Amino acid sequence: MGTGPGRLDQMTARAAEVIREADCVIGNESYLSWLAPLIHGKEVIRSRMGREVERAETAVRLAADRRVAIVSGGDAGVYGMASIVLEIVERNEEKIRVEVVPGITAANAAAALLGSPLSGDFAVISLSDLLTPIDTIGKRLEAVFSVGIPVALYNPRSRGRPHNLALALEIASRHLGPDTPVGIVKNAYRDGEVVSITTLGKAGRIIEDVDMHSILIIGGEESRIWRNGTDARGIITPRGYHRKYVY
Ligand code: SAH
Numbered sequence: 001m002g003t004g005p006g007r008l009d010q011m012t013a014r015a016a017e018v019i020r021e022a023d024c025v026i027g028n029e030s031y032l033s034w035l036a037p038l039i040h041g042k043e044v045i046r047s048r049m050g051r052e053v054e055r056a057e058t059a060v061r062l063a064a065d066r067r068v069a070i071v072s073g074g075d076a077g078v079y080g081m082a083s084i085v086l087e088i089v090e091r092n093e094e095k096i097r098v099e100v101v102p103g104i105t106a107a108n109a110a111a112a113l114l115g116s117p118l119s120g121d122f123a124v125i126s127l128s129d130l131l132t133p134i135d136t137i138g139k140r141l142e143a144v145f146s147v148g149i150p151v152a153l154y155n156p157r158s159r160g161r162p163h164n165l166a167l168a169l170e171i172a173s174r175h176l177g178p179d180t181p182v183g184i185v186k187n188a189y190r191d192g193e194v195v196s197i198t199t200l201g202k203a204g205r206i207i208e209d210v211d212m213h214s215i216l217i218i219g220g221e222e223s224r225i226w227r228n229g230t231d232a233r234g235i236i237t238p239r240g241y242h243r244k245y246v247y
Contacts, residue, residue: 002075002103003031006190008038010109015101019069026059027071034190035071056084063096075105079126079154106215107152110185113195115226115234117183117217121149122237127164128155134164141168145175148221150237158212165210169203172218176200181219181235184210197225197235 001018004010016038019025024043025032032039032046047055059070072080082100089098111118123144129137144151151172156165172180178201186194192213198206200218210216219235226236241247 001069001099001101002072002077002080002105003035004104005074005106005109005188006034008034010104010189012101012103015103018099018101019071021067022069023066024062024068025071026055026068028073031071031073052081052084056081056088059085060088060092060094060096063094072103073106074109075103076100077102078105078124106154106188107217109188110152110183110215110217113185113188113193114183114197114217115236117150117181117219117223117235117237118152119237119239122152122220123149124152124154125168126154127157127161127168129161129164137164138167138171141171145172145218148175150220150223151218153216153218155212156214156216157207157210165207165216166204169200169207173200176218176221180221181223181225183217183235184214185217186211186214188215
């Protein structure tokens with residue numbers, strides 16, 4: 001199940017209900033901490049990052065005789081736990097009922113904080129090369145930036161892969177102008193939330209500030225800074241109404 005970006009009021013009512021009804025809740029320590037009010041008194045299994053397969057196997061095993069909620073941040077189907085759980089259920093031919101509960105993914109959360117950068121077609125790419133080879137990531141970045149649509153970059157940086165973000169910005173810069181807006185949202189809807197806006201031409205300077213709790217949204221060829229007064233307040237990608245209507 002997806003718990004949204006990190007605050008109870010950004011979780012769906014169904015996700016909260018599923019946790020309340022669960023006998024056992026399994027998840028990564030960082031996600032479980034803010035769920036404390038909902039999981040009090042339940043059997044809680046805390047796991048670490050990198051232990052996803054083990055966690056999914058435990059959840060499936062326990063689900064034989066109890067209701068188990070296995071938790072992912074954001075949406076469970078977007079770089080989350082849903083697929084590995086489904087794979088294990090299929091492989092073991094388990095006769096258990098599985099429900100995938102959707103949640104607000106980081107791209108949607110960050111887009112809302114930035115204004116409306118993902119108003120039409122957009123792409124989502126993870127820069128993590130733990131499960132996807134870096135050559136494949138490079139090809140996908142080339143493809144999506146070449147068509148000029150906004151791109152949300154998940155897992156933009158961690159200690160293990162400091163160069164992948166520089167690679168993504170370099171590929172973006174070959175296809176888009178230096179004034180293309182770039183939004184960086186750290187800890188969307190969580191403690192320590194920071195929203196910043198820059199441009200592709202200046203984005204190299206912010207690489208050091210980007211961490212694994214951040215998501216980047218690189219605008220497409222129609223995206224621009226949205227101003228309210230003189231300040232840059234956000235990023236907008238017009239949907240195209242201006243081509244059809246006068247307003
Ligand atoms: N299933 C999650 C994504 C997990 S991958 C979802 O749907 O959101 C982990 C990456 O997601 C992080 O490295 C970061 O890029 C992004 N992310 C998740 N939650 C975030 C948040 N609250 N603020 C900013 N980025 C977030």
